[in-house]
Amino acid sequence: MFLKINFKSGQNGDIKSLSDEKLIELYRNSADTKYLGELFERYIHLVFGVCLKYLKNEENSKDAVMQVFEDLHFKLRKHAVGHFKSWIYSVTKNHCLMELRKKKTEERNRVEIYEKIQTEIMESGDVFHPNNSDDLSEKIPKLQKGIALLKTEQRRCIELLYLQNKSYKEVAELTGYSLKKVKSYIQNGKRNLKIFLEE
Numbered sequence: 001m002f003l004k005i006n007f008k009s010g011q012n013g014d015i016k017s018l019s020d021e022k023l024i025e026l027y028r029n030s031a032d033t034k035y036l037g038e039l040f041e042r043y044i045h046l047v048f049g050v051c052l053k054y055l056k057n058e059e060n061s062k063d064a065v066m067q068v069f070e071d072l073h074f075k076l077r078k079h080a081v082g083h084f085k086s087w088i089y090s091v092t093k094n095h096c097l098m099e100l101r102k103k104k105t106e107e108r109n110r111v112e113i114y115e116k117i118q119t120e121i122m123e124s125g126d127v128f129h130p131n132n133s134d135d136l137s138e139k140i141p142k143l144q145k146g147i148a149l150l151k152t153e154q155r156r157c158i159e160l161l162y163l164q165n166k167s168y169k170e171v172a173e174l175t176g177y178s179l180k181k182v183k184s185y186i187q188n189g190k191r192n193l194k195i196f197l198e199e
Helices: 020-030 034-055 056-077 084-121 136-148 153-164 167-173 177-199
Strands: none
Touching: 020 034, 020 056, 020 084, 034 056, 034 084, 034 167, 056 084, 084 153, 084 167, 136 153, 136 177, 153 167, 153 177
16 A cells, blocks of 8 residues: 555454444544544545545645544544545545645745845846746746855855845844845845846
């Protein structure tokens, strides 16, 4: 099987003959994870299929399956479940939608951070302009690559200032550089990034 989860082994024919509802009841009464293990075996393909449908990525879907089943430990103790198959489908779908929302928010934040950097670097302000022919998703990696190619001092100062939203004073404290040096590294780093982006 492509996934492993921390459920006790020991499933046997007797357990396999039990209904979903009985397995849930036994788990709630005993907290013995072998009952969850049997539910896992029964519904892993359904859950994985739902995850793949929404997340469109096999590795992310596998991670989501693990998370869904790990959450069963407390969810089945907290919620009364009538029909497990439809319930686990809904739980899985909601988990995937939440992951997609989180990813979208993270991506939006990442775009905003890099747009902030380029605004200060490029006076023309058109490097990431929506009307520009290159797609934004292609430009951000270029900016990331440019930052990675900077000298260590410049890269460190720019990452702290922009990506971690530190002040000049905080950058100086964290790096041990003087405030004058920090400003110089950032100015030179921005100039080098501008050259790189204009290539």
